[in-house]
Amino acid sequence: QVQLVESGGGSEQAGGSLRLSCGFSGFTDSKYCMAWFRQAPGKLREGIAAIDSDGNAAYADSVKGRFTISKDNAKNTLYLQMNSLKVDDTAMYYCAAVSCYAWSVVEDVNYWGQGTQVTVSS
Numbered sequence: 001q002v003q004l005v006e007s008g009g010g011s012e013q014a015g016g017s018l019r020l021s022c023g024f025s026g027f028t029d030s031k032y033c034m035a036w037f038r039q040a041p042g043k044l045r046e047g048i049a050a051i052d053s054d055g056n057a058a059y060a061d062s063v064k065g066r067f068t069i070s071k072d073n074a075k076n077t078l079y080l081q082m083n084s085l086k087v088d089d090t091a092m093y094y095c096a097a098v099s100c101y102a103w104s105v106v107e108d109v110n111y112w113g114q115g116t117q118v119t120v121s122s
Helices: none
Strands: 003-007 010-013 018-025 033-039 046-051 057-059 067-072 077-082 091-098 109-112 116-121
Touching: 003 091, 018 033, 018 091, 018 116, 033 067, 033 077, 046 067, 057 067
Parallel strands: 010 116
Antiparallel strands: 003 018, 018 077, 033 046, 033 091, 046 057, 067 077, 091 109, 091 116
């Protein structure tokens, strides 16, 4: 029943933009923070953005000022607007439902999406 399905990934040039979407269902999202994680080859999965039920957002320093997380409750959809893309943003991006107390901690994620690939080239 629980589903989180990402879309919107692809290839983009450095300096460009992409918007990721995550449709979710099967759980009460107000009980969690919704978050985006990413994982590049050979690197740890890291939390990059989260949003709580009140719309408060938090970001990792690596994406602050460039990425924006948002949520449309009516559509049960989470978004990540990615601007000023860098080559280092290349990674698999995952939608997640996570404890708000430690939103960036992989071990505290309750539900994961399947991931969508973002590739940024120079």
